[in-house]
Amino acid sequence: MQGTQPAISMRDISKSFGRIQANSRVSLDINRGEILALLGENGSGKTTLMNMLSGIYFPDSGHIEIDGKPVTIGSPKDAFTYGIGMIHQHFKLVNVFTATENIVLGLKEPGGYDLAAATKRIEQICQTYGFDVDPNQKVYDMSVSQKQTVEIVKVLYRGAEILILDEPTAVLTPQETDKLFAVLRNMREDGKTVVIITHKLNEVKDISDRVVVLRKGEYVGELITAEASTEEMTNMMVGRQVTLNIDRPDPEMKYRMERIRVRNLTVKTRDGVTKLDDVSFSAYTGEILGIAGISGSGQKELLEAIAGLQPVENGSIEYQVDDDQVEQLIGMDPIKIAGMGVVLSFVPEDRLGMGLVGSMDLTDNMMLRSFRNGPTPFTDRKEPKHLAELVVDELKVETPGVDTEVRRLSGGNVQKVLVGREIAAAPTVLLSAYAVRGLDVNSSYMIYDLLNRQKGNGVAVIYVGEDLDVLLELCDRILVLCGGKVSGIVDGRTTTKNEVGLMMTRLGGGEAQ
Amino acid sequence: MIHVAKRKEMPLAQSLGIRVGVIALALVVCGVITAFVTGLNPIDVYGTMFQGSFGSPRKVWILLQEVALLLCVSLALTPAFRMKFWNLGGEGQVLAGGLASAACMILLGDSLPGAVLILVMLVASLAAGALWAAIPAFFKAVFNTNETLFTLMMNYVATQLVAYFVIVWENPKGSGTIGVINQSSEAGWLPVIGGNKYLLIVILVALLTAGMYVYLNYSKQGYELSVVGESPSTARYVGIKVDKVIVRTLIISGAVCGFAGMLLVGGSAHTLSTSIAAGRGFTAVMVAWLAKFNPAIMVGSSFLLEFMGYGAGEIATTYGLNASFGDILTGIILFFIIGTEFFITYRVVFQKKEEAASNV
Numbered sequence: 001m002q003g004t005q006p007a008i009s010m011r012d013i014s015k016s017f018g019r020i021q022a023n024s025r026v027s028l029d030i031n032r033g034e035i036l037a038l039l040g041e042n043g044s045g046k047t048t049l050m051n052m053l054s055g056i057y058f059p060d061s062g063h064i065e066i067d068g069k070p071v072t073i074g075s076p077k078d079a080f081t082y083g084i085g086m087i088h089q090h091f092k093l094v095n096v097f098t099a100t101e102n103i104v105l106g107l108k109e110p111g112g113y114d115l116a117a118a119t120k121r122i123e124q125i126c127q128t129y130g131f132d133v134d135p136n137q138k139v140y141d142m143s144v145s146q147k148q149t150v151e152i153v154k155v156l157y158r159g160a161e162i163l164i165l166d167e168p169t170a171v172l173t174p175q176e177t178d179k180l181f182a183v184l185r186n187m188r189e190d191g192k193t194v195v196i197i198t199h200k201l202n203e204v205k206d207i208s209d210r211v212v213v214l215r216k217g218e219y220v221g222e223l224i225t226a227e228a229s230t231e232e233m234t235n236m237m238v239g240r241q242v243t244l245n246i247d248r249p250d251p252e253m254k255y256r257m258e259r260i261r262v263r264n265l266t267v268k269t270r271d272g273v274t275k276l277d278d279v280s281f282s283a284y285t286g287e288i289l290g291i292a293g294i295s296g297s298g299q300k301e302l303l304e305a306i307a308g309l310q311p312v313e314n315g316s317i318e319y320q321v322d323d324d325q326v327e328q329l330i331g332m333d334p335i336k337i338a339g340m341g342v343v344l345s346f347v348p349e350d351r352l353g354m355g356l357v358g359s360m361d362l363t364d365n366m367m368l369r370s371f372r373n374g375p376t377p378f379t380d381r382k383e384p385k386h387l388a389e390l391v392v393d394e395l396k397v398e399t400p401g402v403d404t405e406v407r408r409l410s411g412g413n414v415q416k417v418l419v420g421r422e423i424a425a426a427p428t429v430l431l432s433a434y435a436v437r438g439l440d441v442n443s444s445y446m447i448y449d450l451l452n453r454q455k456g457n458g459v460a461v462i463y464v465g466e467d468l469d470v471l472l473e474l475c476d477r478i479l480v481l482c483g484g485k486v487s488g489i490v491d492g493r494t495t496t497k498n499e500v501g502l503m504m505t506r507l508g509g510g511e512a513q
Numbered sequence: 514m515i516h517v518a519k520r521k522e523m524p525l526a527q528s529l530g531i532r533v534g535v536i537a538l539a540l541v542v543c544g545v546i547t548a549f550v551t552g553l554n555p556i557d558v559y560g561t562m563f564q565g566s567f568g569s570p571r572k573v574w575i576l577l578q579e580v581a582l583l584l585c586v587s588l589a590l591t592p593a594f595r596m597k598f599w600n601l602g603g604e605g606q607v608l609a610g611g612l613a614s615a616a617c618m619i620l621l622g623d624s625l626p627g628a629v630l631i632l633v634m635l636v637a638s639l640a641a642g643a644l645w646a647a648i649p650a651f652f653k654a655v656f657n658t659n660e661t662l663f664t665l666m667m668n669y670v671a672t673q674l675v676a677y678f679v680i681v682w683e684n685p686k687g688s689g690t691i692g693v694i695n696q697s698s699e700a701g702w703l704p705v706i707g708g709n710k711y712l713l714i715v716i717l718v719a720l721l722t723a724g725m726y727v728y729l730n731y732s733k734q735g736y737e738l739s740v741v742g743e744s745p746s747t748a749r750y751v752g753i754k755v756d757k758v759i760v761r762t763l764i765i766s767g768a769v770c771g772f773a774g775m776l777l778v779g780g781s782a783h784t785l786s787t788s789i790a791a792g793r794g795f796t797a798v799m800v801a802w803l804a805k806f807n808p809a810i811m812v813g814s815s816f817l818l819e820f821m822g823y824g825a826g827e828i829a830t831t832y833g834l835n836a837s838f839g840d841i842l843t844g845i846i847l848f849f850i851i852g853t854e855f856f857i858t859y860r861v862v863f864q865k866k867e868e869a870a871s872n873v
Contacts, residue, residue: 309749334752346750354750357743364736368751371736378731 005068007032007162007193008053008084013062015048022048025062026219028212030162035184035194037208037225039201041237042295042466045217046197047089050164054086055079085155086164089171091147093139100135103154118157125156129186132179144271145176152183162193169203170296173273181207199237199294201230201505215239230506231498238468238501246448246473248492249456251287258282258320259460260306260429265315267301267484275301277484279315283429283460288451290475290492291464292500298484299464300349303431306462307346308332319344319429345427347419349434349464351411355418358407362388362399365406366421391420395446412443419450430454433464448474468497482507517859528857532850539849543842551834558828562839565827566820574711576823578781581718582773584815586790587797588718588725588808589769592762593646595729595806596742602649602664603794605671606642606767608787610774612675613641615785618694618701618778619682630701634775642771643764645671650763654756668794675787682785693783703780714780721769726808738762770794803850821846 006029015023023045030036038046051057053064055076063070066082073079079086093102104118119135126133133149142150148168155163165184169177184194184207198204204211205225213220213236220236260283267276276298283289291299304310306317308329317329319342327340337344348354356365366384374380388402395416399409406414419435432451436444451474455461465471471478475492480503487503544555551558566576586603593600617634625633649663684692695701706713729735741748741758748755777789796818803817804810825839 307750308752333754334750338752348750350746353744354746357740357747359743360739367736368740368747371733377733378727379733379736 006030007067009065009068010049010053011063011065013049013052013059013064015045015052015057015060021217023052023059023217026214026217027062028219028222030193030195031210032161032193033188033191034209035188035196035207037204037211038195038197038214039199039204039211039233039237040214041199043216044214044237046214047166048217049214050086050166050195050197053079053084054164055084056086080158080160083159083161084164085158085160085162087148087151087155087166087168089166091151093147093150095140096138098136098138099133099142099150099153102139102150103135103157107158122153122157125153128190129156129183131183144171145173145180148172148180160192162195163187164195164197166197167199168196169198169200171273177203199505201233204233205230213237231502234501234505235498237505238497241472241497242469244469244473246445246470247452248474248476249452251284251455251476252458255285255458256287257285257323259285260462261316261318261320261326262302262306263316263318265302265305265317266313267298267305267310268313275484276305279481279484279486281479281486281489283462285428285460286455286458287476288455288461288463288474290471290478291462291481292468292471292478292504293481293487294504295466297481297504299433299481301484302481303346303348303433303462303464305330306429306431307344308334308337342429343425343427344429345422345425345431347415347422347430347432347435349437351414351418352407355422356406356414359405361405362392362397362402362417365417366391366424369421369425387421387424388417391417391424395420395450411438412440415439415447416443419447423450423454427454427459430459430461431464432462434466435463436470437466444470468500472497472500480504517861520858520860523857531857532853535849535853536846539846542849543845546845547842551832551838553832558832561828561831562821562824564831565823565825568827572823574709576819577715578711579823580812580816580819581715582776582781583793583796583800583819584811585718585721585773585776586770586793587800587804587811587815588721589642589766589773590794590797590801591725591766591806591808591811592729592735592738593766594801595735596738596759596762598650598653598742598759598763599661600646600649600664600763600766601661601795601798602646602667602767603770603797604790604792605664605668605794606645606770607774607777607790607794608668608671608675609645609767610638610642610771611778611785611789612671612678612774613637613771614701614775614778615682615691615694616678619691622695622698622700625700627700631703631779634701634779635772638771638775638778639768640771642774643768646763646767646770647760650760654759672787675785675789679786691785694778694785695783701779702783703776711781714776717776721772722808722812725769729806729808734758734761799847803847817846818843 008030011027012025013023014025026049038050040046048057052059053073055073055078058074064073065071071082073082094105097105100115100119100122103122104113104115122135125131131149131153133146133153139147139150148171152163168180172180187194196207208225210222211225211228211233212222213233215237223232263280265276265279266274268274279302291302293299301310305312306329312330319327319329321327327342329337352358357368363381363385366387367379367381370384371379385402391397392399392402397413397416399413406417409417415435422430435447439447451461451463463475472492472495477489478492478495478500479489480487480500482504485507487507490499547553547555547558567573586607590600590603614634614637617630617637621630621633645667649660649667652658652663653660679691682691683689703713737753737758740753741755745755778785782789800811800815800818803814821843825836825843828834828839829836
């Protein structure tokens with residue numbers, strides 16, 4: 001089956017969004033009849049690269065060849081004429097339509113809306129590849145995995161020869177993943193080409209023939225899966241350790257005590273997908289505990305469970321007030337937690353969606369935590385205004401004034417406002433998720449500095465991060481999550497990027513047996 | 514190449530200036546259309562419109578009362594709207610309040626002293642309006658049902674309920690109406706103060722306007738509902754109980770609608786019919802939006818709509834024009850006002866092709 005000519009060649013592809021370089025001179029080949037895994041950390045530019053094949057984005061420079069002929073893919077329609085179909089992470093289905101209706105929707109071919117004929121063809125496709133989908137079922141009645149199946153069938157129905165799947169297993173249970181992989185193998189047998197975007201090494205090993213690794217928007221290398229070891233792939237994915245010179249003062253051992261004790265914590269989504277599985281750890285005063293892990297490994301749920309925002313299936317989260325008083329945080333909401341005298345500050349990942357109100361000014365945003373203060377039914381804006389001015393002053397927030405809407409500020413300044421407010425509460429526990437995401441270098445160092453000062457004040461800081469270099473230089477200890485489980489807890493001073501990288505991708509970090 | 518870009522914040526003076534200019538421009542356009550379509554002198558037509566509202570002290574007072582009643586319903590919807598809860602059930606909530614008032618007047622009119630009766634009416638109508646809004650709010654909070662449809666449907670239920678009771682309390686029998694309630698005893702009629710039967714309603718609504726302004730902008734509850742409206746997850750993050758705030762806000766919204774119902778039944782109409790709300794529940798939506806949910810500006814927007822309404826009626830009778838002509842003028846003016854908001858928020862950039870290329 002496999003010719004010498006690659007089905008698709010991408011050459012020197014670059015793409016940037018504003019100041020962010022998403023892809024820089026990436027070249028790769030996709031061969032007909034293979035399953036290619038595109039591996040890389042979050043933000044390594046995998047999805048952007050594939051979006052340029054599916055016509056969502058247009059490369060800034062570089063060119064694409066299909067079967068050796070240069071082509072221009074300017075729209076998803078162009079992509080389809082070349083037989084390329086992409087299944088995105090977020091499904092684009094009409095809920096009140098059946099599978100068949102969704103599949104034929106928008107087709108221009110004659111007889112495209114002959115539903116009976118379409119249903120027959122869909123059933124045929126399903127039989128060929130082993131899909132399990134009822135063409136007459138309404139989308140709102142479907143599970144996530146069924147919706148994904150509809151998306152895949154939709155692409156096949158349109159005659160795609162090359163399928164790109166963007167992290168298809170992120171929303172699936174292990175059983176559903178097995179089913180999907182079986183289908184993908186059937187497609188390969190049928191001569192289709194499959195590209196699967198992923199950051200899960202076990203899946204790469206499971207399904208792919210060849211693996212291409214991207215890091216920070218650049219092509220790092222490629223391996224034949226059968227000949228590659230997990231360690232090799234991890235190294236390519238996380239890269240060499242670089243030195244950032246982030247300050248890391250030693251924790252004050254004299255006053256060190258256990259502050260947060262999490263035991264056997266299990267969290268499930270409403271659909272029953274396990275997000276945290278039997279997680280146990282402790283956070284101590286005066287230290288920064290880093291949380292590492294591939295995104296979606298349960299970091300969000302862990303922080304929100306501690307903050308009282310996440311219903312918990314099982315387990316306990318204890319807050320140690322002093323040597324002989326311990327409070328249980330499970331079943332508490334943020335108000336009750338504050339009512340117990342626990343000052344728990346939380347810098348969430350979604351700054352404008354969760355931590356702040358974009359359409360309100362700085363003063364009103366400062367008030368979010370404190371507006372209940374005072375005996376009258378009226379709010380006092382004097383204190384918050386004062387605080388806003390203080391934060392603007394101390395953290396050098398660039399804003400026309402404290403009465404400017406927060407959403408008009410740049411990302412870094414928004415983050416400073418949020419961190420400033422959370423720190424102003426003089427917390428005993430500080431939770432932060434991706435605190436430096438999207439920030440420039442100076443703002444990032446300012447945030448590290450603020451976290452270190454909190455640590456110096458005896459605060460138990462929990463820092464969820466994605467950049468391993470930062471985690472290794474900033475944190476005293478690092479807890480590594482892998483698929484919702486604790487893969488291990490390591491000393492930030494002695495561990496290596498390699499070790500953490502392996503733990504992120506495989507429980508315990510060892511090589512596959 | 515035309516594209517639309519968001520403006521930086523515009524100074525208040527400038528945006529006010531633009532708005533005033535636009536209304537003037539709208540009047541000019543209306544004038545041209547009037548002259549063109551009817552052959553009448555637009556200045557005369559405007560004069561007549563003005564007469565319709567300000568022709569006599571009585572007309573002025575009627576206008577003020579109508580402005581007050583419309584404003585009252587608009588104020589009622591505002592807390593819900595600020596919370597992004599689209600309460601389109603003002604009509605039904607006003608009817609529920611009116612029905613409760615009428616029930617008190619008819620059933621208790623003979624047995625309670627005047628002041629006590631009015632107090633009972635007040636409580637009953639607030640409660641009825643609140644209940645009518647709390648039902649959809651509860652379903653929104655617990656089951657996330659669509660409030661727009663739900664509140665709209667509640668209007669029909671209220672209308673049918675009132676229709677039923679109109680037949681029950683029919684007076685005289687067979688007329689199909691209730692007639693003036695307690696005409697001889699005037700029990701449950703709101704008192705006339707200062708010798709002017711319109712004054713009380715105007716004063717009450719003025720107080721309500723100030724109260725609502727303070728509630729929304731300076732109270733803790735007002736702050737909470739704004740946070741819930743802008744971002745429910747931020748609200749949960751700071752420990753605001755979103756479902757509680759939704760129900761509480763709608764109880765207030767509905768209660769104020771119920772209050773408007775009482776003002777209508779006890780204060781101005783002294784009767785009950787299915788058309789007593791007269792579309793105010795819907796006009797109020799427009800009043801609130803035009804004022805961007807600011808109670809102070811709502812005084813102006815409700816005044817504008819009522820003024821245009823009376824003016825339209827006046828020119829229809831004076832010149833024998835179709836009443837719709839007045840509506841056309843109202844439509845043109847509203848079109849201009851709403852259009853301005855777009856140009857105040859955004860600017861339209863015309864770019865030549867080469868410029869566009871060099872800007873990338």
